[in-house]
Amino acid sequence: MSMKRVQQGFTLIELMIVVAIIGILAAVAIPQYRDYTGKARVGSALAQVDGVKKAVALCIQTIGTKTGCTTGSNDVLDFAATKEIASAKAADGIIDVVLNKGIHGDIDGQTIKMTPTEDGARISWKNECAGCTKGAVTDSITKNNP
Template sequence: MKSVQKGFTLIELMIVVAIIGILAAVALPAYQDYTKKAKIASALTAADSLKTAVALCSQELGTVTGCSTGTNGIPTNANFTATKEVASVGTADGVITMTLASGLGTNLNGKTITYTPTLGTTALTWAASTNISATDEPAVTAAILKNNK
């Protein structure tokens, strides 16, 4: 009688484990970039209320000069509730500076994101900049700067 093979051989199992290991090695860095970009996106939304306040101030004054923290309707840092992503914010003549909190990653602790307004004839546009190194965190800097014109 012929014996029928049941189960897998050791080499077949080793091949499957090797394939899973290769897939995990490729997926893990992509997942880490994805989570950092998601956290930065959450941090960027923290500036939205200040952008609105600066826009209203510049509309009333006709310039962004004078649209600073604690003046002309711009809230103070005491009115800002720190989040897991943003430790503090400040505004000086319309320029919004956000200091990142420590929960984003080792290369992002204490780094800043700055929004600089440009007052046009009909709208206020924003240009983002950061002191995060593009070589250390390329996915994060790309997420911050992607809407710059």
């Protein structure tokens, strides 16, 4: 009675192909994941500053001008630092938001300048980041500019 031996497991070439495919997928996915998490953190940072933006907008509508709408005066309160934002200060209506490090390499420690524009009863905001490296995360800062 002779028994044939059944092959068990994978060959070396099959394992090498699987490892190569996983490596290619990881090489594409990891940078995309970094961009997505960076965009989410920037979105969170911009949302956290909404209270300051509302206070400045109310000040502009009450006084009638951007001049004087500064942190610490005319009901524009100080901003408490968060995980994403080191500080946010308003000076004559313009808000400077200093980002913390660790958000994304393109914008770590940079300052976002938020400038209001009055259009009758409506106030629109323009976001700029002069020192930021151009990329997907920086584009998310300026995407809704008028």
